[in-house]
Amino acid sequence: MQSLTTTEQDLLAALASGQRAATEQIYRQNYHIISGWLIKNGGSATDAADLFQEAMVVLFGKAQEEEFRLTCSIGTYLFAISKHLWYKKLQKQSRNPVALYDNTGAEDEEETGIAYEDDINVHHEREAHYEQLDNALDQLGEPCRSILKAYYHHDKSMQEIAADFGYTNPDNAKTQKYKCLARLRKLFYSM
């Protein structure tokens, strides 16, 4: 924990590798700010939880990029992303979007606003891509679907998978995994 909290860049690196302590710290430092803001702007506690989670996923996605360095603090970034996500959502629902959009200021749109928009667009594209992949996965028969999910989603080792699925050794399980990947590829690229 001590080393995690030292600098924001380290904190981001820890977040990128999926460390819980880092996630908790960022959560603790930022959640109440964003939820407070959202509730003042007509959101509910559930909206706040969803919004913050989405902003955190955007940050997580950004933090995966090797060359990524924040030009502002984590807090500023999360807040800006949250605002943009929320305004987008409101705009979709066309619930009073104009008045709230004024809050961000016109200059914001021209400057950093575009950067945040880009990050959000990349995020949405990525989510759509993952969804497609999930659809393809769901169309796979068993045991392929479960093996690939165990390996990629649940981060199980081939040893564990071999044991769980009754293969005599990890190599056999691996061969099966490759066959499954080949099928997945056909499904995914034909969609």
Next chain:
Amino acid sequence: MSVNRTNIWELAEAYLAGTLPQDEFVALKLRLSTDAAFATEFYEATDLIRSATDSGKHKRFRAMLRDVHQQQTAVQKEKKAKLVLFSPQMWRTAGVAASVAFLASTITFWSLKPSLNKTESKYNTISREVTGLKIEQAKQNEKQKKLEQDLVDKTRKVTPPPSDIKTTGTGFALSNNGYFVTAYHVIHDENGYGDSVYIQAHDGQYYKASLVTFDANADVAIMKVDKAGFRFGKGELPYTFTQSKSVLGTHIFTVGYPTDDIAYSEGYISSRNGYEGNKMQYTLELPVGHGQSGSPLVDGKGNVLGLLTAVGSHSEEKTYAVSTKAITALLHKLPDEKNIKLPKHARIAHMGREQQIEKMEEYTFSVKVYKK
């Protein structure tokens, strides 16, 4: 040369993991550049593996977030119950630390300010978010230990040592009895106040400080070192605070702490007004770094003209300073204004620049904001 591995998936996995032996890697590259059908198949395979891996990571992260959320909302409820216990009297003594209780109201204030985003986009405040460098980290750990030791040595009664430097800025003395000024954003950002503020004075010692008053719009905070009988330096302050607006082209210099070492830079007033025509500011041609927020802006005669607040975005490279007027206006509002006697005589007025810097150093220091 042929690729040994018959299974393209195995090959793709090894390629992505970076575990492919040199000779196989070379063979693969060659085949990729000559065999278009193979290349298509191979890149589809790597894309798919990469997507599946990343998608899994995201899923695990989301699951963890949900879990953290549930856990933290439970913690939050407990904390809220505790915060109610802060009585108004506690407030005064607990100073900056207690301002956590005010967080909710401050946030509202900021979020309702339409200019907030503008400020963020074109205008970067120059406090130093402590980031990056491993060396700095080691230095800080060392300082941290020292700080903890100091606290143990000197004051047994006070708060437990704060765990983490959040922001650093610069401050400078208003009067020798412990009052000083820094940029408000150094001690308060969008995450609210830090838990505590310390200055590292000229003697290298850390001293805890409390907020006396502030003007968030002007970005000025007046603070006081808590320690009774504290003095910044031996004599009266060697500089004065000018009350009139300085003219265009006035040569100025500043000292501040972009790192743990003091830095000097010089420049001139390039515009009478500041950011977006702000009359309480100057625009400067002056190279500064993050961490120099709150640094004094001094002219050749030893007059402090203002304190540094922000730099423009990359495109313009301007530095902005808040005029001394904002400081004196704040002082006049204080009930105990008499305790802060601004210096009347600039001892450094006729000194050479090197000597001026040396004197300024004694009354300029790093401001460190800690957060648990």
